[in-house]
Amino acid sequence: MAFKTDIEIAREAKKKPIQEIGDKLGIPGEHLLPYGHDKAKVSQEFITSLEGGKDGKLILVTAINPTPAGEGKTTTTVGLGDGLNRIGKKAVICIREASLGPNFGMKGGAAGGGYAQVVPMEDMNLHFTGDFHAITSAHNLLSAMIDNHIYWGNEQEIDIRRVSWRRVMDMNDRALREIVCNLGGVANGFPRQTGFDITVASEVMAILCLAKDLDDLQERLGSIVVAYRRDKTPVYCRDIKADGAMTVLLRDAMQPNLVQTLENNPAFVHGGPFANIAHGCNSVIATKTALKLGDYVVTEAGFGADLGAEKFFDIKCRKAGLKPAAAVIVATVRAMKMNGGVAKADLGAENVAAVKKGCSNLGRHIANTKGFGVPVVVAINHFVTDTDAEVQAVKDYVAEQGSEAILCQHWAKGSEGTEELARKVVQIAESGSANFAPLYPDDMGLFQKIETVAKRIYHADEVLADKSIRDQLHAWEEAGYGNLPVCMAKTQYSFTTDPNRRGAPTGHSVPVREVRLSAGAGFIVVICGEIMTMPGLPRTPAAEVIRINDAGDVEGLF
Template identity: 60%
Template sequence: MVQSPDIAIARAARLRPIAEVATAIGIAEQALHPFGHHIAKVRIGSEGTPEPRGRLVLVTGMSPTPAGEGKTTTTVGLADALRRLGLRAAACLREPSLGPCFGVKGGAAGGGYAQVVPMEEINLHFTGDFHAVAAAHNLLAALIDNHLYWGNGVGLDPRRITWRRALDMNDRALRQLVIGLGGAANGFPREDGFDITAASEVMAVLCLARDLADLKRRLGRIIVGHRRDGSAVTAADLKADGAMAALLRDAFNPNLVQTLEGTPAFVHGGPFANIAHGCNSAIATRLALAHADVVVTEAGFGADLGAEKFLHIKCRQAGIAPDCAVIVATVRALKMHGGVAKAALGREDVAAIRRGAANLRRHIGNMRLFGVPVVVCVNRFANDTPAEIAAVADAAAAEGAEAHPCTHWSDGSAGAMPLARAVAARLGAAAPSFTPIYPREMPLAEKIRTIATRLYRAAEVAIAPAAASRLAAFEAAGFGHLPVCVAKTPYSFSADPTLLGAPEGHVLPVREVRLAAGAEFVVALAGEIMTMPGLPRVPAAEAITLDDAGEIEGLS
């Protein structure tokens, strides 16, 4: 079997001892809980983290396409390049989920010479955080059915249970099922199902809590279902919050690893970038900002989803704000937004880039609405031509942004130096005035409309009557101040994944809304959103194995 270039590069790296990586940014060795020589958890304790002092750079992207963009490699390459400039830099990333690793996406540790390592451990079980989240999630599920079995003292209506089970693997057969079969000893038969662990509200709670007390409080507020009168039943009502917090105590501590070039990297938490906010943990970002001059972090999907949620949800709850945003674009992706089929991306097509550049310009303009300065990274592929690169730069310049071609995948930090210099110059300028585009007190429906009309350029939002009623109920229950988390296709500014480029005048159909009371946001579902993915026709798992020496092959 031919080994993937990523894993071969990762294995050839000479890693620094993790204590050395920690002390380089002022984290004492005594604060570490090592997992071998190159991975450690940083003990936070009940008091939380020191106050942030560093500057924060958000890496986001244009609307994704099957051609790929490369936000994770850019995050790693930029952090390495900033450190090469002499700054005390660190990266903050999400943890990979096993489902995508064995499915179609592959790992999430970067690639080429812009990786976090040790790659195999990070992409597989790592420090067990995902397993802890699944255990806490499923403990709550077990306590729900146990409570029903022993008399249902809180009056939970079995027909109105909303809490499902969780598994960190793509398994479509578990989306909908019936549990409790086999007689009275096995409980009450009812419909149930599984979500992938990354979609669990417990994961979102872990990634937004500021300290252990906040973690336990948020877990207790998770709504598991409703009584016949419509009132909510919470995890605290079932006395589940304490045990859940105990399962998550160690998982709450951020994970410290390093890049191929020895830059500290905090890889912690992995919420879905659609049904949740798609960012690494707030506690890891705050810890990094307390010790580094510059922290580079990433938000999932394009800027209309990932960056918007980072700004409205994570920044507000974590008490942080970005000083600069990097929007990652590729010639290949811009061609696809310009109408070129994937099979024809290898041919030069400047006209297609100019058509597709409307997507990039929209994202740049949207970041400006928040008062965040923007630099564009053109993640360069080998067959990109100078004329095509120039067309991307022209499109960025039309929105007042610089575009810098980068080759960090093949060249490491050396390939991201122009981008690093541009980002450093932005950080050295006047501090940006980050401003959310909606206030906390705005009604929930208006928050959805504001995002749809200002960022997606929709003409209107069509909120289904049942969803509108639930929004009103959320506000009546005291949740109207929460931010909204729009769950829609990442491939378009609209809810239709086939509308590429920068569509305008469309209608955003909101078919359902959900209250994530523990995570403290309201989810608005526009279109079909999958919380338990399936495996593809040829899953990556078929190529993953052990060789005769016990080494992993096929992981990418």
């Protein structure tokens, strides 16, 4: 049987004018700023008017560690949102925007799949409403102004060996990880070593996703530490006088984007930090707006629960005062078999023993998530090759962990395939059983916070860090940053820092290679193992097959 591709399904969507989607949520037409007919930004004036209103229930969708077999977290997020609407609940979906880097690289898009998609798929996976370009421009404006400040006399007495602010672009380009800039003589400035990160790793991205309004945005931008003087005192963005212009560039990007699912249900798509190198959640402003407009808000956190969910709970919920009512952990039979040692080429054959063996990864994510005081249900994202015995093995295992696993067929059937999951989520959320609390208190030491995440979430024995890293953390504590949460930059493929170790390994260490202060965003980035803040393209990038066909349509996006 031939299946339609995601982009073919998306292209056949019967989209409604975006004003009709706004009407579903009670957003007046004058407060929708349209980008074409099928997407719009919601005005800050309308968002401000919602303050003081009642909040709906917040549902987090997370997953096991990703495998080449595919898990379908965004697809399940969309499917659950559609399913909740199908059973009569007023539900809103909140997901992140897609980065061009992975779209043209290996990961593909971020709009769901099959009959559980957000549309317009092509726009969302390409330039969309220009938010990422605005973030890139604001970040690099600051970069340009730092070097310009040094060139014209260096009034702030910046030590050019200690400029910590790098440059960014929204593309996977390993050649730019480490560069030397200002070459070419006196007219071009003072040569120094720097580098590029991908836009989704930018502190500006994190700030946009955590700021509550434009005033908060500018305050946070001004607090970015960009460099240090010879006496080790910090130089802030506001010292370079860049915060005002950066806010101007980000004014429109700050407003959430409203789009729709294939079933014409509302979805906010806003912000896009990666979860392996950043905090991995859509914007606070989109989530809080959705909570005022819907009875249920379904949002996702990037990659596996060891990264995305931990940061959702410990960074986003902590900073924004959010209290999730339930968590859905997405798993597939295929991924369980891979965690159980089956090669990708052999996943089509029934192997109940491998499913049972691989469930240890799922079990750890269930226990970790429950450790935050949030009740869990498992969504088994169905593939046509799954056998009844394999599905039952997952259900039995999850039942032993004190939760329930529900087979979901949203990829093939849309909301019809998630009705059972939707009813279970409502049951859990309405039971009031959630008793959410972050993993660690604000006043715990920074290194102890790193150890807490490593030991309780990754089940590591120890954290390995040079004296220079420990001294840096201590210096930040002395400077008043000790109350910040930690944002762990780690491979998404494993609980360890080794991407090849599947399952639920123990007896491992977490080596910390570097720490970075994100004073404006309000967290410490902890770079572990070999993780890169500027990815590279794979041997065969997706870009090789993306093209415009004879009908003028985009082909090759997935």
